[in-house]
Each structure stands twice: as structure tokens, then as C-alpha cells.
Amino acid sequence: MSVARSWSGLARTIQPSTVQCRATRPRTRTPVAARQQPSLATRKIHQQASRTAQLAAAGPDEVASSNPALSFPCLDAHESRSASLSKRSLSGPEPSYTSGHTLNFHSRQPILLDWGGILPEFDIAYETWGTLNHDKSNAILLHTGLSASSHAHSTESNTKSGWWEKFIGPAKPLDTNKYFVICTNVIGGCYGSTGPSSIDPANGERYATRFPILTMEDMVRAQFRLLDNLGIQKLYASVGSSMGGMQSLAAGTLFADRVRRIVSISGCARSHPYSIAMRHTQRQVLMMDPNWARGFYYDGVPPHGGMKLAREIATVTYRSGPEWEMRFGRRRADPSRPPALCPDFLIETYLDHAGEKWCLEYDPNSLLYVSKAMDLFDLGQKHRERIKKLRSANSGKLQAYLDGNTIKTDSSSDVCSLTLPDKPYEEKEQPAEFNASAVEADGGEPPADLVAGLEPLANTPALVLGVASDILFPAWQQHEIATTLRRTGNKNVTHIELGEEKSLFGHDTFLLDLEHVGGAVKSFLG
Structure with missing residues (x-):
């Protein structure tokens, strides 16, 4: 409930001009009398096509929609945070990631x-x-x-x-x-x-x-x-x-x-592959955030959106399904409201809060490097x-x-020439004796x-x-x-x-x- 209230507050801080993105056109109409009167069948087809065109091109005040547009307080909150961080980046350094005296x-x-x-x-x-x-x-x-x-x-x-x-x-x-x-x-x-x-x-x-x-x-x-x-x-x-x-x-x-x-x-x-895969997805959503800027974001807006999503993915792996069944079940944050595409179920609001709370507490590049070190462990x-x-x-x-002496960086070295495979991975049939792990279930060697x-x-x-x-x-x-x-x-x-x-x-x-x-x-x- 507190998360929902915070979204409402953040949404109110957004100026209408920042969220209105539908173009409008002049309200001019061709007089009916000036049109050639078509046959009944042609008129029905024409009216249907005209209605479709109106719905596609008209502004919100021109033609009423069959259903009201959904609101997206989660996106409003993201845009609001980006705006505030943009102002801060112009006036001072990026968020400090250190925490207390050491x-x-x-x-x-x-x-x-x-x-x-x-x-x-x-x-x-x-x-x-x-x-x-x-x-x-x-x-x-x-x-x-x-x-x-x-x-x-x-x-x-x-x-x-x-x-x-x-x-x-x-x-x-x-x-x-x-x-x-x-x-x-x-x-x-x-x-x-x-x-x-x-x-x-x-x-x-x-x-x-x-x-x-x-x-x-x-x-x-x-x-x-x-x-x-x-x-x-x-x-x-x-x-x-x-x-x-x-x-x-x-x-x-x-x-x-x-x-x-x-x-x-x-x-x-x-x-092992599962944990590598989960960390990979976290890195990918972070690196796809435009604000990540290939790691050179320190003088601008940090990739807080990507960090938030990465943390939500990580949080899913930190707890168990049975525990969440007991804590959240299928309860919604506010059952009196209709369903929404933004966080709606209690488990969704929990994940959203976890990501929002953490996204500026840890350096995104550190997440990339340290998690990759975990993947490389063998x-x-x-x-x-x-x-x-x-x-x-x-x-x-x-x-x-x-x-x-100074070491010159060789940009053509193997460390800098990683390329993606020419062909995507294709599933191959596993041999009959294939085992997922030698010791996972059967106590093997x-x-x-x-x-x-x-x-x-x-x-x-x-x-x-x-x-x-x-x-x-x-x-x-x-x-x-x-x-x-x-x-x-x-x-x-x-x-x-x-x-x-x-x-x-x-x-x-x-x-x-x-x-x-x-x-x-x-x-x-x-």
C-alpha cells in the first residue's frame, strides 16, 4: 500500500506536458452534402473504414475510445527519478556508493x-x-x-x-x-x-x-x-x-x-549454468539501459532503470516459492482497484520496492564485474x-x-576482440547416458x-x-x-x-x- 501511495505522489510531480504524447489534427470536416451518395453496401464499408481511421488518427478529445487508457505509475516514477538525477548530474557528482566509515x-x-x-x-x-x-x-x-x-x-x-x-x-x-x-x-x-x-x-x-x-x-x-x-x-x-x-x-x-x-x-x-544464466540476464538488462553508456555514465544519469530490473531478477533467486506462497499468496496490493500492468500483486510490489530501494546503492559497473567473476569461478x-x-x-x-615502464595497450589483443558466434546456438540431442550432474541426485562420483x-x-x-x-x-x-x-x-x-x-x-x-x-x-x- 505504501508503494502504491508513493507512485501516486510521484505521478503528481510529472507535468502534463511530459506525458501527453498523442498528436492532434484540425477538426475540419467535409460537409455531408458535398459528398456523392454511395450505395447502401458501399456506405457501410465506407463508414467502417472511416471509423477505423478516426480511431487511429484522432486525438483523445476528438473521438471517444471504447475503453479508457491505462495509467502507468511505475513508468511515471522512473521518468521522475531520471529527471531528478539529470538535474543532480548537472550540479554535482553522481550518487555516492560508499556506506559509512571503514x-x-x-x-x-x-x-x-x-x-x-x-x-x-x-x-x-x-x-x-x-x-x-x-x-x-x-x-x-x-x-x-x-x-x-x-x-x-x-x-x-x-x-x-x-x-x-x-x-x-x-x-x-x-x-x-x-x-x-x-x-x-x-x-x-x-x-x-x-x-x-x-x-x-x-x-x-x-x-x-x-x-x-x-x-x-x-x-x-x-x-x-x-x-x-x-x-x-x-x-x-x-x-x-x-x-x-x-x-x-x-x-x-x-x-x-x-x-x-x-x-x-x-x-x-x-x-553452474543456472546461476550463470540468472546473472547474465541481470547484466543484460543493465547494459541495455541507454543510461549505462557502455560504462561511462559517471558524469550523467546512472542506469537506475536497468539496476532496478537487475535487482528484481536477483531477488527472485534469493528466496523460495513456498516462502512467497506463505508471505504473499495471490493477494493484490489493492483488490478494490482493477488490475494493472504496473506492479499489482503483492509479490510484484515487493520486487518493485526491492529494486527501487537498491538501484542507487550499488555501482552498476561493479555489479557487472563482480557477477562476471562469479561466473568465471572454477x-x-x-x-x-x-x-x-x-x-x-x-x-x-x-x-x-x-x-x-609503461605498458602500451594493444587494441587488437584477444582481450578486446570478442565477437558473437556466426550461428545461433542450436539444440542438440543429448546422449542417453547424459547426466545433469554427477552428484546431483544419485550420489555419484x-x-x-x-x-x-x-x-x-x-x-x-x-x-x-x-x-x-x-x-x-x-x-x-x-x-x-x-x-x-x-x-x-x-x-x-x-x-x-x-x-x-x-x-x-x-x-x-x-x-x-x-x-x-x-x-x-x-x-x-x-
């Missing part, structure tokens, strides 16, 4: 990224809770989801509740009486760490889509630069959920000798070997920076390539937790992680799956279920 680590040393990009220097925004002990052995690195900041819990300098507020603190799952908890904003993000909205030191301009492609491993390497700066040689634990669950596994494979134990909640060891041995060779081939770039890729975790205690109602990272993907770890010879793997009788919150369970998710984490950490 600590900052600035690395003056360049970092080579997996796909050949280089950041000459970078910032990592981070926050901490608890006290680092004398031998610096009680540190826990907490990894975030796609759009989260480092603000996992309130601090003295930022008293706003964090995204894992109930999970961090004395006697909580991440017990600050025992542990020193560190949470960072990933590189590529927009909450204080270096990302597309940051200034490129080479030319003093924003990176925009000149920012290099990232991977989960790139983000983790940057985080370990921070740990080096803090003098932390070995983590008590690497903990993460969703994208953070992927990073937690990456941290264990990249720095096996520096991570004592890992926690991966609602994550995966490699991205801890299989073949992929890791390919990236290792690629990094070796590009190591000269890093040395050139260290030597103070994980791929040998993935087992080889996770070998570095063979001696690392691990907690792997999944949720049956999760459609974005289905529970079989956590089962795949646990089974693969066990096949490496790991004897200390704890696998927990929360059935629908325990949680209907879908992927968002890790944010909400203090009893089952938090309880499992607390028990595992000891």
Missing part, C-alpha cells in the same frame, strides 16, 4: 590479475571486530556476498547494523571474545575498495569499463595483501556465504598453508592450469610496472578434474552447509563440494543440509537463520 589498506605495489589485467595500486576497505592475540593466530577472514560491503557488524565509527549483525559478537558464532574478525569489500566493489568507479592513477580518470576482468582468486590475493600488512601469517578460519563461500574455498586452495579451516555456506566449487584442475599459464605469460607486464583441483584442501577441516530451498546455489552443489573434498582424502569434512522443514528462506537463509546456520558455524569453529 579502515583502509592501500597497496602501492601493482597486482597482476588472472586474465592479464593490472592494477598499478589498489585500496581495500575493511572493518574488524575483536582483538588480535599476541601470536596473531586467532584471525578469521569473513568473505562477503556479491553486493555486500565490509560492514558485517556495527562499529563505534559506524553504528548502523551490519549484514551479519547477529552472527558476530561475544558468544556469537563468530565470537569476538575468541576471534579477531576481518571483513573486506572486494576489489571490483564500490564500498571503499578499488573498482570501476575508482580513479585510474595512469590518467586521473575513472576506470569505468577500462577496469580489467576479475576473478574470485584475484579478490582473494588482494585480501591476503591486507593480511600481510596486518602481520597475519595464518588464518584461524576462512568463512563465507554465497559468493563468500566461493572465495573461502579459493582462499584455501590458493593459500593452503595459511588457512587452518574453511567454512563455505551456500556456495559452490565451480559456477576450481577444477584444467581451469586452474590454464590460468596458471596465462599468469606466467603475462608476468612481464607486472615486471614492467615494477621497473617503472564428482569429476576427477574437480577432485584434482581441490587437492590443496586435503588436510584442511571444512564445514560445508547448504539449504534445500535454495534455487540459486542448490543443495546438490554443496554436496558436490563435500563429496569432492572427501575424495581428496580429507577426513574432516562436516556437511550439513538444512531441509525445508528447517528453512524456507532459500538462498537468503545464511543471512537470517541464526539458530541453524549460526549454530553450525559456532560448533565447527569451537
Whole structure:
């Protein structure tokens, strides 16, 4: 109801001249007496054609329609926001995406990224809770989801509740009486760490889509630069959920000798087609927004429409159908009004509100880069070997920076020459023995390539937790992680799956279920 009222208010702010788009024509008519009188049959045909022409060309005041035109308060709201943002872009900078005070680590040393990009220097925004002990052995690195900041819990300098507020603190799952908890904003993000909205030191301009492609491993390497700066040689634990669950596994494979134990909640060891497809659609609706301007929108109107739609698509994947059945059912926001093409059902108004609330809180380019990094995630041995060779081939770039030389950008290189396939994809008949996943339903063996890729975790205690109602990272993907770890010879793997009788919150369970998710984490950490 409040959303509907806000639409009405926004609609009233639109001037009539901005929404009237029907052309009118003079009201002149040819006198009937001057016309030649046709036959009865011809007259009927003529009258029908004339009526059709009148309806097609006449203005709203000239010929009455069979039905009144629909109103579109959702589009009115979009146009109103574009207008207000346009005025703001003329008078000052684009919306600020940072959120509250953080600590900052600035690395003056360049970092080579997996796909050949280089950041000459970078910032990592981070926050901490608890006290680092004398031998610096009680540190826990907490990894975030796609759009989260480092603000996992309130601090003295930022008293706003964090995204894992109930999970961090004395006697909580991440017990600050025992542990020193560190949470960072990933590189590529927009909450204080270096990302597309940051200034490129080479030319003093924003990176925009000149920012290099990232991977989960790139983000983790940057985080370990921070740990080096803090003098932390070995983590008590690497903990993460969703994208953070992927990073937690990456941290264990990249720095096996520096991570004592890992926690991966609602994550995966490699991205699978469904989640890739959902992130693809989010990126596409964002990139198709004319205001995106191929990433160079920072001096104009940001692509808030595309961001709103992207968030609505994402929100669909974060919860479960059974939960929404209970929360919304088929109820409409206002049953006394006729149906509308704008948000009408309660579930529609919920999604609309979620998108509207978020569309200016996160940098659109960061969404593109970080979500693509999730798609690229693959801890299989073949992929890791390919990236290792690629990094070796590009190591000269890093040395050139260290030597103070300038690297010239080759516009004809492979990184800049992506083309769409000449022929569209065609469905092919799958062989009879085709299985959607080796471990999804029948408890089969994980791929040998993935087992080889996770070998570095063979001696690392691990907690792997999944949720049956999760459609974005289905529970079989956590089962795949646990089974693969066990096949490496790991004897200390704890696998927990929360059935629908325990949680209907879908992927968002890790944010909400203090009893089952938090309880499992607390028990595992000891």
C-alpha cells in the first residue's frame, strides 16, 4: 500500500506536458452534402473504414475510445527519478556508493590479475571486530556476498547494523571474545575498495569499463595483501556465504598453508549454468539501459532503470516459492482497484520496492564485474592450469610496472576482440547416458578434474552447509563440494543440509537463520 501511495505522489510531480504524447489534427470536416451518395453496401464499408481511421488518427478529445487508457505509475516514477538525477548530474557528482566509515589498506605495489589485467595500486576497505592475540593466530577472514560491503557488524565509527549483525559478537558464532574478525569489500566493489568507479592513477580518470576482468582468486590475493600488512601469517578460519563461500574455498586452495579451516555456506566449487544464466540476464538488462553508456555514465544519469530490473531478477533467486506462497499468496496490493500492468500483486510490489530501494546503492559497473567473476569461478584442475599459464605469460607486464615502464595497450589483443558466434546456438540431442550432474541426485562420483583441483584442501577441516530451498546455489552443489573434498582424502569434512522443514528462506537463509546456520558455524569453529 505504501508503494502504491508513493507512485501516486510521484505521478503528481510529472507535468502534463511530459506525458501527453498523442498528436492532434484540425477538426475540419467535409460537409455531408458535398459528398456523392454511395450505395447502401458501399456506405457501410465506407463508414467502417472511416471509423477505423478516426480511431487511429484522432486525438483523445476528438473521438471517444471504447475503453479508457491505462495509467502507468511505475513508468511515471522512473521518468521522475531520471529527471531528478539529470538535474543532480548537472550540479554535482553522481550518487555516492560508499556506506559509512571503514579502515583502509592501500597497496602501492601493482597486482597482476588472472586474465592479464593490472592494477598499478589498489585500496581495500575493511572493518574488524575483536582483538588480535599476541601470536596473531586467532584471525578469521569473513568473505562477503556479491553486493555486500565490509560492514558485517556495527562499529563505534559506524553504528548502523551490519549484514551479519547477529552472527558476530561475544558468544556469537563468530565470537569476538575468541576471534579477531576481518571483513573486506572486494576489489571490483564500490564500498571503499578499488573498482570501476575508482580513479585510474595512469590518467586521473575513472576506470569505468577500462577496469580489467576479475576473478574470485584475484579478490582473494588482494585480501591476503591486507593480511600481510596486518602481520597475519595464518588464518584461524576462512568463512563465507554465497559468493563468500566461493572465495573461502579459493582462499584455501590458493593459500593452503595459511588457512587452518574453511567454512563455505551456500556456495559452490565451480559456477553452474543456472546461476550463470540468472546473472547474465541481470547484466543484460543493465547494459541495455541507454543510461549505462557502455560504462561511462559517471558524469550523467546512472542506469537506475536497468539496476532496478537487475535487482528484481536477483531477488527472485534469493528466496523460495513456498516462502512467497506463505508471505504473499495471490493477494493484490489493492483488490478494490482493477488490475494493472504496473506492479499489482503483492509479490510484484515487493520486487518493485526491492529494486527501487537498491538501484542507487550499488555501482552498476561493479555489479557487472563482480557477477562476471562469479561466473568465471572454477576450481577444477584444467581451469586452474590454464590460468596458471596465462599468469606466467603475462608476468612481464607486472615486471614492467615494477621497473617503472609503461605498458602500451594493444587494441587488437584477444582481450578486446570478442565477437558473437556466426550461428545461433542450436539444440542438440543429448546422449542417453547424459547426466545433469554427477552428484546431483544419485550420489555419484564428482569429476576427477574437480577432485584434482581441490587437492590443496586435503588436510584442511571444512564445514560445508547448504539449504534445500535454495534455487540459486542448490543443495546438490554443496554436496558436490563435500563429496569432492572427501575424495581428496580429507577426513574432516562436516556437511550439513538444512531441509525445508528447517528453512524456507532459500538462498537468503545464511543471512537470517541464526539458530541453524549460526549454530553450525559456532560448533565447527569451537
